[in-house]
Amino acid sequence: MTKLSPESKIAVIGLGYVGLPLAVQLAKHFDTIGIDVNAARVAALKGGHDSTGEVADGPLQASKLAYSESMSDAADADILIVTVPTPVDAANQPDLGPVRGATRALAGVLDDRKVRTIVYESTVYPGVTEEICGPLIEDVSGLKQGTHFFLGYSPERINPGDKVHTVDKIMKVVSGENAEIGNMLCEMYGQVTSGGTFLAASIKAAEAAKVIENAQRDINIAFMNEIAVIFQKMDLSVHDVLDAAGTKWNFLKFSPGLVGGHCIGVDPYYLSYKAQQLGHLPRVILAGRSINDGMGAFVADRVHDHLLKAGNVLVLGLTFKEGVPDLRNSKVVDVIDRLKWLGHNVTVHDPLADPAEAEEEYGLTLDSGALDGRKYDAVVMAVAHDEYVNLDDAKLNDLVKPGGLLADIKGAWRERDIQGDFRRWQL
Template structure:
């Protein structure tokens, strides 16, 4: 299929996934980015991306246009949906954002444009064709396969990763028919130098995405479990992993808190689908159970080392280092457990948005936290700013006989002041 600069593309949702994709598409097509958050749109127009995925210079130079409603979908040849797919409090899939975006765009499209509607949001197999397609038909009064067409191309954004960006990775693409598949392939082929992989079906593409993260989750769960075993015999899991890693086919996973918008969520989508089909997803749910319990495990070990309640500084709140993303941060589990155990907890993070921390978790970030001393310091998220600190300075945040808990082993091999207790996974 031949596409040119006049081809109109609309990206619905300008978060961690949508914005980098929209900027990449705008290099080749007439692209509009839509987000219902007016403040987000205003900031992007000024060249400021709060997610830090796109730098100011790139944003200002981009031809990407912005809108806070979906009216631009009426003339679009392609509409790409990149809204979040979280889970609810019961860890059940929350398709509310996807269904909301679908209803909105369905009310704007028309038969004359015959748009291809591509979903990038992570879902369980069947959502695109069994939920989104019928919903578009119901709202728009149009016919799938005649007036509009469906495709799916799973997002593979890794927040903070400047190597595996959307314009370099292999993009999995799919369509409801061979003709639609080629249209979707032609679109994404313009965006990435990594090429495209044509999945056998939309369901195959949906399933591929959800197992990518479920596989990582299970592997990390195994390492977290053996970490707990080795802790009981005073054996460092890092020493074990270094030795085991000399074998050519050993997988280099590390222990830690498993949160974020993908690995900590996607396995529940797959588990939900399995249970719908009458299949008990034992391995998937076992992995989730282990990883979901790690926050409490870390807090309990800190409490055991201190032997009594005290003042604890938690350094880092985001779900991973060097990103401002607070979604599904498992550091929160550590904090809540420490508070439950009676500790007075102070939280510091140089990247997290203070208002978002309050809104999402009821936590106040203390910008002056690094000027005081504590019974324990928990280095939860090793941001570059923390690693640039002299280990003696981090140790200096601890009172005599206090503890430095290094969750990810970031200070491994580095000397701390005499008299400071050290603990790591």
């Protein structure tokens, strides 16, 4: 059985928003190597820069973390931690391709010379670690679970762009296939975070805890989006209503908007998939997803209704949330697609997003000069990046044609008495 010591070697497989911050923290205490199949990503990290912005250049350059594109460099690791994405496919079914691929790759470098612990952090539905990953490792490696290797699960809780709830400060849920593995992983993660660890009753319990954390947020936001739609029909701003309701001590303060990203917009589908496998139709979960998935079209339709005819529309922001360059599962794309379908000419601007990634993922061209000297029939603030929140009245007047529309999806300008020859709309 894997024993933790200062000489333990750890491999983190997948160096994205989750894996890199974890690997950097682990490298402070253990011999740690980060593995990623993306050669450009590895080269950038070796050069001391993280394009996701999750780890600043200074700490990254000072880290003892080693990097590699080859899984063979993880062959001598005592603990292997898998932090690859878990997306959904076009039918909103779980896509376990990245998890299966990483599992096959790591299993291919294992041997019986040492006992290892394989830990998954990727968000999955309950049962994936033990019912899919464990047997897959056995099939590929020829080794036996419980003898040559052991399984653990510790759900990631990274919130992209959040500089407060970082991996070194949050409580870490940990689980193992037996008590010894669970306690060993608590000891390891306990050296990473000051927030402490919680040993879950089982691997399945830890998997389930993670998936319901995000499903709960999704459902709460869906309620806000539904009441926003209702209040629009009453010519009420949902933000004005929430300001009043929020004065009650037990009112839950969630905000309406576009719900995308790699967690909240995806994880409920993992839970609903498993529920339906078990013969249960998860009505609340799917209803919440349906409402949130429809908000992009709703916003576009309201903009169109205000304009009455097709025009030139500037969409500010493409990433899935403010302050981050992450484009995964951005629901701003739904707004753009609907506006185009309605006949509008759409220009997209985002100061943080990678233009090449926007083109590759969505076929969209980011216009870096969109704020310079052009006027639009409508300007839609879709993502509340600081650059947009801080635009002054004069600049906003320069962007909107006389009689045009200033649409503030996020409500970021609602407290400002912006003067200009344009109409204003918000949820």
